[in-house]
Amino acid sequence: xxxxxxxxxxxxxxxxxxxxxxxxxxxxxxxxxxxxxxxxxxxxxxxxxxxxxxxxxxxxxxxxxxxxxxxxxxxxxxxxxxxxxxxxxxxxxxxxxxxxxxxxxxx
Amino acid sequence: xxxxxxxxxxxxxxxxxxxxxxxxxxxxxxxxxxxxxxxxxxxxxxxxxxxxxxxxxxxxxxxxxxxxxxxxxxxxxxxxxxxxxxxxxxxxxxxxxxxxxxxxxxxxxxxxxxxxxxxxxxxxxxxxxxxxxxxxxxxxxxxxxxxxxxxxxxxxxxxxxxxxxxxxxxxxxxxxxxxxxxxxxxxxxxxxxxxxxxxxxxxxxxxxxxxxxxxxxxxxxxxxxxxxxxxxxxxxxxxxxxxxxxxxxxxxxxxxxxxxxxxxxxxxxxxxxxxxxxxxxxxxxxxxxxxxxxxxxxxxxxxxxxxxxxxxxxxxxxxxxxxxxxxxxxxxxxxxxxxxxxxxxxxxxxxxxxxxxxxxxxxxxxxxxxxxxxxxxxxxxxxxxxxxxxxxxxxxxxxxxxxxxxxxxxxxxxxxxxxxxxxxxxxxxxxxxxxxxxxxxxxxxxxxxxxxxxxxxxxxxxxxxxxxxxxxxxxxxxxxxxxxxxxxxxxxxxxxxxxxxxxxxxxxxxxxxxxxxxxxxxxxxxxxxxxxxxxxxxxxxxxxxxxxxxxxxxxxxxxxxxxxxxxxxxx
Numbered sequence: 001x002x003x004x005x006x007x008x009x010x011x012x013x014x015x016x017x018x019x020x021x022x023x024x025x026x027x028x029x030x031x032x033x034x035x036x037x038x039x040x041x042x043x044x045x046x047x048x049x050x051x052x053x054x055x056x057x058x059x060x061x062x063x064x065x066x067x068x069x070x071x072x073x074x075x076x077x078x079x080x081x082x083x084x085x086x087x088x089x090x091x092x093x094x095x096x097x098x099x100x101x102x103x104x105x106x107x
Numbered sequence: 108x109x110x111x112x113x114x115x116x117x118x119x120x121x122x123x124x125x126x127x128x129x130x131x132x133x134x135x136x137x138x139x140x141x142x143x144x145x146x147x148x149x150x151x152x153x154x155x156x157x158x159x160x161x162x163x164x165x166x167x168x169x170x171x172x173x174x175x176x177x178x179x180x181x182x183x184x185x186x187x188x189x190x191x192x193x194x195x196x197x198x199x200x201x202x203x204x205x206x207x208x209x210x211x212x213x214x215x216x217x218x219x220x221x222x223x224x225x226x227x228x229x230x231x232x233x234x235x236x237x238x239x240x241x242x243x244x245x246x247x248x249x250x251x252x253x254x255x256x257x258x259x260x261x262x263x264x265x266x267x268x269x270x271x272x273x274x275x276x277x278x279x280x281x282x283x284x285x286x287x288x289x290x291x292x293x294x295x296x297x298x299x300x301x302x303x304x305x306x307x308x309x310x311x312x313x314x315x316x317x318x319x320x321x322x323x324x325x326x327x328x329x330x331x332x333x334x335x336x337x338x339x340x341x342x343x344x345x346x347x348x349x350x351x352x353x354x355x356x357x358x359x360x361x362x363x364x365x366x367x368x369x370x371x372x373x374x375x376x377x378x379x380x381x382x383x384x385x386x387x388x389x390x391x392x393x394x395x396x397x398x399x400x401x402x403x404x405x406x407x408x409x410x411x412x413x414x415x416x417x418x419x420x421x422x423x424x425x426x427x428x429x430x431x432x433x434x435x436x437x438x439x440x441x442x443x444x445x446x447x448x449x450x451x452x453x454x455x456x457x458x459x460x461x462x463x464x465x466x467x468x469x470x471x472x473x474x475x476x477x478x479x480x481x482x483x484x485x486x487x488x489x490x491x492x493x494x495x496x497x498x499x500x501x502x503x504x505x506x507x508x509x510x511x512x513x514x515x516x517x518x519x520x521x522x523x524x525x526x527x528x529x530x531x532x533x534x535x536x537x538x539x540x541x542x543x544x545x546x547x548x549x550x551x552x553x554x555x556x557x558x559x560x561x562x563x564x565x566x567x568x569x570x571x572x573x574x575x576x577x578x579x580x581x582x583x584x585x586x587x588x589x590x591x592x593x594x595x596x597x598x599x600x601x602x603x604x605x606x607x608x609x610x611x612x613x614x615x616x617x618x619x620x621x622x623x624x625x626x627x628x629x630x631x632x633x634x635x636x637x638x639x640x641x642x643x644x645x646x647x648x649x650x651x652x653x654x655x656x657x658x659x660x661x662x663x664x665x666x667x668x669x670x671x672x673x674x675x676x677x678x
Contacts, residue, residue: 001143008150015157022160044196054190054273059319074641077568077650 179268180289181308183282183296185315186350186525190273191282192296192360194289197269198251200243202233206261210234213259217242220250220257233261244287245269270296272360277318280354280373281311281472281523284363293363293371295523298472310525312348317341320641321351324634325610329355332615332630338374338502339610341642344510344598346526347519349470349503350606352376374611377474379499383578384438384627385509385596385609386495388546390446391435392512393458395542399449402545402663405430408441414487419444419494422577422626432666432673435549436559438575440494447493448486455492456484461537462508462518464500469520476501495576506596506609513550513572513598513607516543547572548663548675551601554632556673563632564597566639568650570675572604573597573635575627580614590614595631599639600651601675602661606642608635 066072120138183192200221207213210233218226221243232240244267246254251264270285283294290304291297299309325339340352354374358366372378394400405428412419421439434442447455459465467477479499481488491497500508503521511518516538526532538546550572553559560575576594579586594611598604615630617623643650651658653675665672 004147008147008154011154012150012157015154019157019160047193047195050190051193051195051271051273054193058274058277059316060275060277060323063319063323075644076640077566077643080568080644080650082649 179306180270180285181303181306183299183303183309183311185278185311185313185318186348187314187316188310189315191278191311191313191315192270192272194268195271197244197267198246199241199265199267200246200251200254201263201265202240202242203238203261203263204233204235204240205238207233208260213262216257216259217254217262220254274315275361276357276359277315277322278311278313278352279357279360280371280375280474281313281352282360283472284360294373294472294474312343312346312350312523312525313352314350316645317642318351318353320638321608322353322355322357324638324641325353325355325612327637328610328612328615328630328634332612332618332621332625334615334630335613336369336374337610337612338378339608340375340502340506341638342506342510342521342607342609344514344604344607345519346532347507347510347521348526349521349523352503352523373472373474374613375502376468376470376472377476377501379476379478379501380592380611381496381499381578381581382505383495383576383592383594384440385505385574385576385594386492386498387435387438387443388509388512388550388574388596389458389462390443390450390455390493391431391549392538392542392546393450393455394431394446395545396458396538397450397454399451399454400431400446402431402666406434406442406445408434408439408445410441412441412444412490414444414490419490432549432552433558433668435574436552436556436668438553438560443493444490447489450489450493452484452486452489455489458537459492459498461535462511463520464498464504464508468501468504468507469522470503471523478504495578502609502611506607509574509596509609510598510604510607511537512543512546513596514543514547514604516540544661545663547598547601547604548666550574550598551662551675552666552668552673554597555675556668558669560626560628561595561597561632561635563628564595564635564639566599566636566643569639569643569648570600570602570651570653571597571635571639572599572601573632575632577626591625593625593627593630595627595635597635597639599643600648602651602653602658605648606646608638610634610638 116137119134120141180194182190182194185191204210210230214226214229214233218224218229221229223243224232229242232242246264254262254264268289270289272279272282281294283296284292285296286292291300295309295311296303302309321339321341325337328334329337336355338354341350342348343350352375354372356370358370363371395402407428408421408425409427419440421441423437425437425439429437429439429442431446433439434446456465465478465480467475478501481497488497507518507521516536517534518537519532519534551570553575554561554565554571554573561573564571564573574596576596578592578594579588580590580592581587582590592611592613593615594609596607596609598607610631612630615625617625621629653659653662662675665674667673
């Protein structure tokens with residue numbers, strides 16, 4: 001009789017344990033599905049927002065707006081220069097040399 | 108009987124009579140055993156239920172929301188990743204007539220929210236046979252919520268997806284369109300349908316920014332010269348990528364069903380035309396490459412050539428003998444025809460084949476024109492082909508061929524798909540570096556020299572080289588002298604060509620501002636200058652100082668044109 005009662009108790013405990021584990025898994029599954037749903041919904045929003053952004057930043061519109069509102073024009077070739085035509089700053093070594101040695105230069 | 112005995116025991120357990128003291132112990136034992144069994148049964152049941160619940164399958168949760176699953180049609184993007192075509196979720200409004208009890212009432216309630224349908228059509232649809240009668244495909248969120256609030260039986264909303272083209276008309280012919288079931292029916296949408304259907308994105312070589320500039324400039328010239336339409340493209344000479352291509356009139360792929368056949372026709376890849384004098388670039392290159400004619404030789408171009416009852420003339424008659432450079436710069440038909448005879452028809456045909464002009468181009472869209480090749484490539488054919496008649500090719504084919512002659516001598520098949528940087532580009536050498544250097548020097552003189560036909564294309568600093576072409580249109584088995592198709596092909600910078608622009612305007616009309624001229628030099632050349640000025644800073648092409656040896660060594664030493672030394676510089 002004692003053995004039967006003990007077995008029953010163990011079975012009941014295992015059963016309850018399993019049941020609670022299943023409940024937890026179910027809850028987690030529900031959370032997962034909810035997250036998946038949210039991701040899907042956000043992805044959808046993303047598709048729409050990207051399309052909207054592309055529509056609003058289409059070059060034809062930007063060109064029209066920049067011409068009418070900002071009076072912008074293309075860069076003329078005179079304003080484009082090779083990097084070598086920009087006068088460079090005197091090199092640090094030259095500075096040092098002119099100052100009479102590294103000790104006298106305040107960096 | 109044992110069951111009477113059992114019943115008796117049960118009755119005694121529930122309603123015990125006053126037991127005899129001798130029997131009370133027995134009753135207590137029975138009660139204990141009964142309780143024990145009851146408890147055991149309860150525990151077994153709980154255990155069994157626990158196991159059943161634990162191992163039973165979890166309920167599946169159905170999606171009650173719109174989903175864009177993984178297999179949603181991929182997007183079409185330009186080379187910089189800007190969206191050209193994309194799929195977005197929409198709600199479809201539909202009716203299930205079986206659930207509608209009073210169609211008249213439903214129709215009058217619904218009518219303000221379906222602006223595309225009148226009451227009669229709506230009634231017709233609500234009483235139609237079937238379980239899914241579509242009422243509106245693009246339901247806005249505002250109308251969606253209003254319709255839900257009406258709570259009409261039999262009126263439902265189904266989530267779906269729709270293809271949208273946020274750039275509108277830009278590159279519409281290249282992108283194409285899809286049908287109601289999101290299957291490609293034109294352009295890249297059709298040719299890349301399999302890739303797009305599997306959810307993968309497709310990157311095009313097109314740059315939407317440059318596309319806008321190209322389309323805008325072409326549109327301006329068409330309006331300025333009251334032309335029927337036109338087409339233009341820009342090719343990256345070093346990769347064969349088409350970075351912009353436009354054909355006007357065009358259409359909005361978002362509303363393709365409302366466009367006309369003329370608007371849907373792609374003049375860049377589908378239309379095949381006689382290109383006119385721009386072919387002289389190829390003739391010149393072939394002559395130099397084969398040694399049929401060199402830079403020192405001269406030809407008498409003063410007399411027209413009589414061919415099969417017709418005359419080959421020059422637009423501006425030239426007196427005396429001129430060299431190869433002057434033939435190209437002055438666009439002499441007579442000179443080109445003479446040179447073609449020195450080249451010979453077979454050699455000319457061989458080069459035309461190598462330049463991909465005798466078969467459909469390998470371009471990745473279904474709207475691909477097949478060239479009209481003369482059956483018998485005779486001496487007369489060679490003459491007419493030398494100045495761009497008798498062989499009809501698509502603009503994209505002509506552009507790729509001229510890119511080989513006016514570039515560095517390699518032929519690269521044109522493509523509409525973005526090149527993979529790791530993938531080697533298949534280049535076929537057609538012309539030597541010496542030939543291509545001579546050709547681009549001469550093309551530069553067409554623009555920079557005062558006797559050149561393309562002076563208006565000279566964008567200061569960018570060393571534009573080019574060639575004009577004015578071809579009479581074919582009408583009723585003959586040529587219409589008043590209806591021209593004017594073309595300009597330009598490369599820049601001439602010392603190291605990186606890009607080729609080709610533009611064609613269909614039937615321009617001479618205007619007061621053009622002194623009634625409607626030639627390529629007047630109609631298209633100014634647009635080329637405009638395009639180069641706008642696109643060069645975007646493409647990273649720097650203004651060139653031709654006086655520097657590293658730049659000038661890529662062009663021929665100054666040539667003598669019209670008795671004077673011709674200069675390349677434009678500053």
